[in-house]
Amino acid sequence: QVQLHESGPGLVEASQTLSLTCTVSGGSISSGGYYWSWIRQHPGKGLEWIGYIYYSGSTYYNPSLKSLVTISVAMSKTQFSLKLSSVTAADTAVYYCARYAMVQGSFDTWGQGTLVTVSS
Amino acid sequence: QSALTQPASVSGSPGQSITISCTGSSTDIGGYDYVSWYQQHPGKAPTLIIYDVTDRPSGVSNRFSGSKSGNTASLTISGLQAEDEADYYCSSYSNSNTLLLFGGGTKLTVL
Numbered sequence: 001q002v003q004l005h006e007s008g009p010g011l012v013e014a015s016q017t018l019s020l021t022c023t024v025s026g027g028s029i030s031s032g033g034y035y036w037s038w039i040r041q042h043p044g045k046g047l048e049w050i051g052y053i054y055y056s057g058s059t060y061y062n063p064s065l066k067s068l069v070t071i072s073v074a075m076s077k078t079q080f081s082l083k084l085s086s087v088t089a090a091d092t093a094v095y096y097c098a099r100y101a102m103v104q105g106s107f108d109t110w111g112q113g114t115l116v117t118v119s120s
Numbered sequence: 121q122s123a124l125t126q127p128a129s130v131s132g133s134p135g136q137s138i139t140i141s142c143t144g145s146s147t148d149i150g151g152y153d154y155v156s157w158y159q160q161h162p163g164k165a166p167t168l169i170i171y172d173v174t175d176r177p178s179g180v181s182n183r184f185s186g187s188k189s190g191n192t193a194s195l196t197i198s199g200l201q202a203e204d205e206a207d208y209y210c211s212s213y214s215n216s217n218t219l220l221l222f223g224g225g226t227k228l229t230v231l
Contacts, residue, residue, distance in 0.1 A: 047158075047166065047209055049220040063217045096165055100220075105154025105213050106171035113165050 002027035004097050004111035012091075014120045018084040021074075022097030022111060029077045030055045035100040037107065038071060038082045040093040048093075052100055053080060087118045124148070124210055124223035131229040137198040140226045142210030143191060148221055150191035154213035157186060157195045160225075161206045170195060197228070205230045 008020035029036055037052035051061035053071045061069050070083040095116055099109040125143040132138040155173045158166035168177055170186040183198045197204055210223040
């Protein structure tokens, strides 16, 4: 059973780059049929899709964040990462990594989430 | 403002049934069967409860069911239990630039 776990700094200074890593256990990013995703949730708010990556390296981003976001897969194929540049207080949120199953069209596996606070 | 519209809150008594709607457009819900629903308890990550409009992952109670009509998808929970009190989110694939949309979420209160 695949499990996901987010890691990274819980506090980022405004204007800096937010960097998070998602570690995949019990499976590999190289197994086709899935997009490896980042989703965030502002405090007390709903879910926002940030983007995802296929094992081949193809990426798809939310247009509202596209110019600031980079999602990549590590050479190990057991981790993928999120970089969000020029952060502001509006980027304070819980960040989730999740696996999107292409056939089912759904996020079938989620990490536990990590809170990132942007300090001014 | 979310791309998919859900009621902010619904409530019901134990044993009753409730339905949560999720309204989109012909470019998302109306055009594809990639509609999914997620349950989120406070402080926890969302979990998948419905995919492909009507299907349940293994282990999800058959008290949860999904449907779709036109541009609106619905989640019905029958035989309400106290443990069903949570936030519920719909999601859909979209052929717009934003490939994946979420609803704003609905808070279910079990009275």
